[in-house]
Amino acid sequence: MIFLLLMLSLELQLHQTTDLQDSGKKNLNQRTTAMGIIQAAENPKVTYTVKSDQRMDCPALFTVTVPKELYIIEHGSNVTLECNFDTGSHVNLGAITASLQKVENDTSPHRERATLLEEQLSLGKALFHIPQVQVRDEGQYQCIIIYGVAWDYKYLTLKVKDTTKRPVTTKKREVNSAI
DSSP states (O other), rough: OHHHHHHHHHHHOOOOOOOOOSSOOEEEEEHHHHHHHHHHHHHOOOOEEEOOOOOOOOOOOOOOEOOOSSEEEEEEEOOOEEEEEEOSSSSSSSGGEEEEEEEEOOOOOOOOOEEEEEGGGGTTTEEEEOOOOGGGGGGGEEEEEEEETTEEEEEEEEEOOOTTSSSOOOOOOOOOHEE
């Protein structure tokens, strides 16, 4: 996956041909191209032809940072995971794609529960809100920010304290030793 993402950052125009079942080729704009390349890493049988006549100034070094890498949250609480990004100037909201994906080893389908709070994007913040955290929400997440053709990502970890499990306490039984 990282190899495919690196290809995007090396060239403004990426030309790949593929064998799509419906039309043979698919033209994408810059924003959907980046997401398409990420998705293509997960489905290598699909490739894309990307053409762009638009020029967009992107920072020489686009970086994503996280103020906090580990979130420890009580079961049932709300949490907002934060990723910050620096565009070097005014943020062009039309050029931003922000996503939070849970990194999982299994292939079982799951519903993404995080919601992007879009009003903070103009401030260089991608905030992802997860309401009423469940034990199944625990794990590692990848925060991916794409700005035009520049991209970066960071990992965040969510740990859930399950308060429904009560610690087992044992009482010592006193033995009365009356003679």
